[in-house]
Amino acid sequence: MTTQLRRMPWATALVGVALGLMLSMQFKVQRQVALADLAAVQRTEELVAQLASAEALRDELAAEVEFLRQQQLISVKTQNEYQALAERLEQAQIHAGLLPLQGPGVTVVMADSVLPATPGENANNFIIHDEDVLRVINELQAAGAEAIAINGQRVTGRTEIRCTGPVVTINGVRTAPPLNIVAIGNPDELERAITMKGGVAESLRYWGIQVSVKKEAVVRVPAYTARLRLDYAQPILEEVAP
Amino acid sequence: MWIIIVGFIAGILIGILSPFTLPVAYARYLSIAVLAALDTTFGGLRASLEGTYDNTIFITGFFTNVLLAAGLVYLGDRIGVENLYLAGVVAMGIRMFQNLGIIRRLVLQRWGFFQRDEETLSHHGLQD
8 A cells, every 4th residue: 555655646645635625625624504594584584573563553643643634624523614514524544445444235254165075186175365355245246345455454446455475465464364354334235146047256255255144234444544645646636737 | 545645644734724615605516526536436436446546547537437427417407496405415326336346355355365256246347
């Protein structure tokens, strides 16, 4: 061995250098990978905490906005000279969904399927999707519902209803089934719109998704509390002017 | 023998002290290459204890095995069999354990802790 080593000492040394270099480099890289993983986890936790506190603050401020809006209406109403203006403001706020409303109507409860999904079947068919909610809302609107809220989120012209992973986002707020939909309107018509033969409740029942409708003497619909500011739209004033 | 150990220590020092680190994207190639290098080194150690060591074979084997192992990972990535490197890991892992077992026996035997046992040696193909 020694005699052979003497023949190519540099090549042999190179083997040692290569082995040492590769080993130490690999240790360094792996430590870097581990640190990067740790940083990603910490970053995620940080962001989740930030999101939670931002959401809490948003809910707090939304409640304050609603309170101030009612105060404004009350204070304007108490001054006689602004009576007509106050009534128009109230009407506008009702149509914009900015005031909580009450009246006769229905509550519709949608819950995920209780059927056991047999192997080979797509489990997606057995949970509530944004489309199912939209169909129910659409039927209620068609039957003349005057105000609709889903799990405390008022449905207005700017409301989005979309699936975000396993939950449904409405007005930027994540909510999960069972979905409690309240609608103000003629209770009989609203109920028939959902339960009619070949209607939305029947087709969803095929997948085991439960849709139950209950007529109510008084239901309460909360005010719209999500984003109101318009960044792009401008009123066209010259057409309004006489 | 000593020249390899000196080179090994020098390589570790260069690796630790150099500010350069391999991009993480190449970590998979390097890890398999390291495994191949260790495998070849143990093979060389075994051969030297058996007295069949050949320097040329060892040096060429070391570098070709390292390159082949990294090439296997690359090939796997290219043809969509990303777990192809597992073939290398299994083959080299098994051989490393076999070689280490034989090295242990040979060292013990050399120090007189282990009776020369023709049956065991022939089982490993170690008759001389």
